[in-house]
Amino acid sequence: MTQRTLDVVLPDSGPLISLARGGHLDLLLRFKPEVRIIVADLVKHEVTRFPDKYEDSAALSRFFRENAARMEIAETELGQFIIAQMKSRDAYENAPPETKAVMETTGAVPPKPPRNRGEAVILTVARDIGRRHPDDVMLIFAEDRYFLSESRFAERHTHILSTRAFLEGLARKNIISLDAVWADIVAKRPNAVAQSVDRRAPDIETDWESAIDEGR
Numbered sequence: 001m002t003q004r005t006l007d008v009v010l011p012d013s014g015p016l017i018s019l020a021r022g023g024h025l026d027l028l029l030r031f032k033p034e035v036r037i038i039v040a041d042l043v044k045h046e047v048t049r050f051p052d053k054y055e056d057s058a059a060l061s062r063f064f065r066e067n068a069a070r071m072e073i074a075e076t077e078l079g080q081f082i083i084a085q086m087k088s089r090d091a092y093e094n095a096p097p098e099t100k101a102v103m104e105t106t107g108a109v110p111p112k113p114p115r116n117r118g119e120a121v122i123l124t125v126a127r128d129i130g131r132r133h134p135d136d137v138m139l140i141f142a143e144d145r146y147f148l149s150e151s152r153f154a155e156r157h158t159h160i161l162s163t164r165a166f167l168e169g170l171a172r173k174n175i176i177s178l179d180a181v182w183a184d185i186v187a188k189r190p191n192a193v194a195q196s197v198d199r200r201a202p203d204i205e206t207d208w209e210s211a212i213d214e215g216r
Contacts, residue, residue, distance in 0.1 A: 004204050006159070006211040007136040008129060009037045013118050014143025015163040016047050018192045020056035022185035025063045027170065029070060032213045038072045038129075039064075042079035042121040045086065056188075074128075079121045085113045119146045126155055137201065139208050141166065143193035159206040165198040169209050 009031055016039075019025045031037060044064060051058040064071055088110035092103060103109050114120075122140065129136055139159045140147050147160050164182070171178035185192050200206045 003207040003210070004137045004157075005207050006031070006035050006139050007133070008138045009035060009211075010122055010126060010138060010140045011037070011039060011043070012122055012140065012142040012144055012147065013043050013046050014193065015141045015166070016043070016060060017056050018143065018163050018185050018189055020047070020059045020063070021188035022181060023059075024176075024181055024184065025059065027166075027176070027181075029067065030170065030175065030212050032211055035211050036072055037070060038074050038125065040079055040118070040121045040125045041073055041075045042082055043118050044073055045079075045083045046118060049086070049090075074125045076121055076124050076128075078124055082113050082117050082121070085110065089113060116146060119144055123155075126158060130155070130157065137204070137206050139206075139211075148193070148195060148197045155201075156203045157201050157206075159201050159208055160197055160199040161208060162193060162195055162197040164194055165196045168196060169198070170212065173209070173212060173214055175212070175214065 009028075011028065016025075016028075019027060028037065048057055048061045048064065051061045064073075089112060092100065092110050095103070100109075122142075126138055126140065129138060135157075137157050137159065138155075139161055141161050141163075142148060143163055148162055163185075167176065167178055167181055170176045170181075198208075
């Protein structure tokens with residue numbers, strides 16, 4: 001069976017945060033120019049939500065701004081709805097005590113956004129790409145158990161890759177020192193997922209390493 005290389009990379013928040021904290025966001029740009037890097041609107045909002053509070057959020061805000069021509073942001077109805085929820089909740093959390101008291105008394109406290117929200121929006125984007133471009137091969141770049149668990153996620157034409165497996169692949173190409181980059185990440189994010197998952201699509205032979213630009 002002929003191997004198919006990638007057309008689209010869909011990163012979840014976990015790898016973005018890990019690479020940002022480790023100071024290695026540039027590695028995301030190692031994919032060849034013809035590979036589209038698409039970030040769901042909600043994922044972007046989550047990782048850039050508090051630039052004045054967290055260094056990784058500030059780094060990601062700069063990264064998206066400086067690489068706007070390379071990073072496509074996919075707007076979704078679900079994502080926009082949850083972003084509005086998150087902004088309302090943030091406004092409540094940051095309100096002065098007297099304002100919060102009034103909101104609580106009148107029943108106007110915004111609900112907490114749902115769990116697994118990023119995963120749901122990424123799945124929405126992936127399925128939309130699958131409908132519009134049924135031959136596209138997608139890579140979901142993730143640390144979340146929802147994607148890494150083989151029993152829970154098996155979309156056609158979709159390759160699943162964890163942060164650790166991505167770095168291992170770059171190390172095999174002598175692009176990075178795995179030990180050095182991983183040490184940078186865990187020094188700032190001790191709970192970074194160390195699980196190495198590199199799972200081909202269930203219906204075709206997918207290959208992500210051939211989508212890496214080794215000439216940079």
